[in-house]
Amino acid sequence: MLEKRVELEGMKVMEIEKCRNDIKKLREEIVSRNNSNFLDDNKKLSPCRAIPSYPTYHLSKETMEALRLPTFDAWQWEPSEMLSCLEHMYHDLGLVRDFNINPITLKRWLLCIQDNYRNNPYHNFRHCFCVTQMMYSMICLCSLQEKFTQMDILALMTAAVCHDLDHPGFNNMYQINARTEMALRYNDISPLENHHCAVAFQIFSRPDCNIFFNFDPEAFKQIRQETITLILATDMARHSEILKTFKQKVDNFDYTNKEHVACLKMVLIKCCDISNEVRPMEVAEPWVDCLLEEYFMQSDREKAEGLPVAPFMDREKVTKSTAQTGFIKFVLLPMFETVMKLFPQIEEVMVQPLRESRDRYEELKQIDDAMKEVG
Numbered sequence: 001m002l003e004k005r006v007e008l009e010g011m012k013v014m015e016i017e018k019c020r021n022d023i024k025k026l027r028e029e030i031v032s033r034n035n036s037n038f039l040d041d042n043k044k045l046s047p048c049r050a051i052p053s054y055p056t057y058h059l060s061k062e063t064m065e066a067l068r069l070p071t072f073d074a075w076q077w078e079p080s081e082m083l084s085c086l087e088h089m090y091h092d093l094g095l096v097r098d099f100n101i102n103p104i105t106l107k108r109w110l111l112c113i114q115d116n117y118r119n120n121p122y123h124n125f126r127h128c129f130c131v132t133q134m135m136y137s138m139i140c141l142c143s144l145q146e147k148f149t150q151m152d153i154l155a156l157m158t159a160a161v162c163h164d165l166d167h168p169g170f171n172n173m174y175q176i177n178a179r180t181e182m183a184l185r186y187n188d189i190s191p192l193e194n195h196h197c198a199v200a201f202q203i204f205s206r207p208d209c210n211i212f213f214n215f216d217p218e219a220f221k222q223i224r225q226e227t228i229t230l231i232l233a234t235d236m237a238r239h240s241e242i243l244k245t246f247k248q249k250v251d252n253f254d255y256t257n258k259e260h261v262a263c264l265k266m267v268l269i270k271c272c273d274i275s276n277e278v279r280p281m282e283v284a285e286p287w288v289d290c291l292l293e294e295y296f297m298q299s300d301r302e303k304a305e306g307l308p309v310a311p312f313m314d315r316e317k318v319t320k321s322t323a324q325t326g327f328i329k330f331v332l333l334p335m336f337e338t339v340m341k342l343f344p345q346i347e348e349v350m351v352q353p354l355r356e357s358r359d360r361y362e363e364l365k366q367i368d369d370a371m372k373e374v375g
Contacts (some may be wrong), residue, residue: 004059009299059088067133068140070275070349073283074130079116082129083110089136091158098150099213109209116165116199121293123167131289132160134272142343147255152265156212159230159269162200167192170298172237177307190235197228227264234273242266243335250341264342271339277328277334277357278350286359303318321364 035165047101059067066072067085074082090096117125135156139145145153168182175183186194201224203209207266233242246267251258274288293315302309311317336351 007133021035035235055267059084059251064088065090068132068137070137070141070278071280071283072133072137073280074126074133075283075286077129079114079125082126083107083114083242084160086110086132089132093136093139093153093157094150095147095154095157098211099154101180101211103212105208105213107210109203109211110161112203112209113161113165116203118167118169120167120169121297122287122290123164123169123294127287128161128164129278131163131269131272132157134275134278135160138268138272138346140347141349148265151219151222152261155226155230156265156268158223159227160272162227163193163196163231163234165199165203165270167196169294170301172235173310174298174302174307178305179279187196190232190237190247193232193235197231200227224276230265233269239270239331240300242270243338247338249365250338253342267335267339272337274332275350275360277324277355278331278353281357281360292320292323319368320364321361321368324361325358328354328361333358 016367063085067088077085087106087110090101091103095101096103096106107255113124117123117128139153139156141196144156148156170178172190172192174180176188180191181194182191185191204212212223215223232238242263246263246361249263252259252263252325278284292315295318296315299309299313299315312323332354333351336346336354340347340351
């Protein structure tokens with residue numbers, strides 16, 4: 001049972017608080033930098049502080065096995081426990097060993113990552129964890145370490161961790177229509193995703209949070225470029241473009257072809273980013289409620305500010321069944337079924353749950369439609 005939870009063995013709460021105060025200061029500096037002239041290179045983050053000792057966590061065998069499965073239920077875990085699980089993934093995949101990552105730096109970085117996710121209904125640290133855990137699950141399930149380089153694996157995991165950093169809870173459509181500073185800064189081109197990348201590498205700019213500290217300049221250039229490419233691929237405005245390109249390659253896929261591998265990695269992070277419906281119904285459905293809550297918050301603000309409102313975000317027009325039926329049928333299933341051509345093993349544990357979820361929401365939609373007619 002997953003009741004064998006993460007056990008705290010190490011230092012006292014005071015030391016955790018000391019670290020969180022350091023990280024809170026870093027977050028304030030990042031916010032301050034983002035609210036000021038972003039192009040002013042003279043504005044630097046504060047010097048790194050002495051790295052404190054951190055508690056040691058141990059995961060049970062049952063937990064480590066469950067982490068490798070798409071059925072993992074993140075709702076049952078506290079943030080500190082999720083941090084320990086993320087740390088375990090980096091060790092288990094051999095990334096700490098192969099890239100000479102300081103284990104204390106890894107802890108410090110993950111704590112800093114957690115503190116730079118906002119408390120949004122959906123785009124929060126738990127979502128970050130779920131996306132990364134699904135990536136870890138796909139790496140294990142599809143034996144990706146036999147097909148990819150370790151640099152590829154590191155980029156996939158790190159991009160998953162960082163992919164929604166400092167998400168404000170309002171999507172690109174809002175940023176562009178409201179002409180926010182973020183949209184102006186990035187010329188309306190994937191403003192959120194560009195911001196997530198910028199915050200990620202602001203954090204990496206601190207030696208005490210830089211898991212790439214021991215990389216030579218060429219290796220750092222490579223991991224930076226690959227991480228940025230993957231985070232930018234999560235912009236749903238690029239969904240059709242990326243999936244179309246992948247479909248053109250999948251039937252004659254060549255792992256020695258860098259373009260093929262790069263495209264597959266973009267599709268993989270996209271799958272993980274929107275993979276909630278792959279999970280069991282009791283795990284997946286609360287995420288729908290969280291996303292709709294965030295959508296409704298945005299559409300309410302858009303109405304108040306006289307901005308365009310997307311029908312799928314309007315509380316007066318959308319229902320859970322309508323939203324999910326279309327999303328599963330036209331976005332999730334076509335993508336996962338295409339990936340299944342390369343990895344048939346995902347059919348039972350990923351594609352079939354999607355089909356069952358589609359059928360369930362279609363039944364709910366029929367009930368909703370019938371009730372509307374009666375009403």
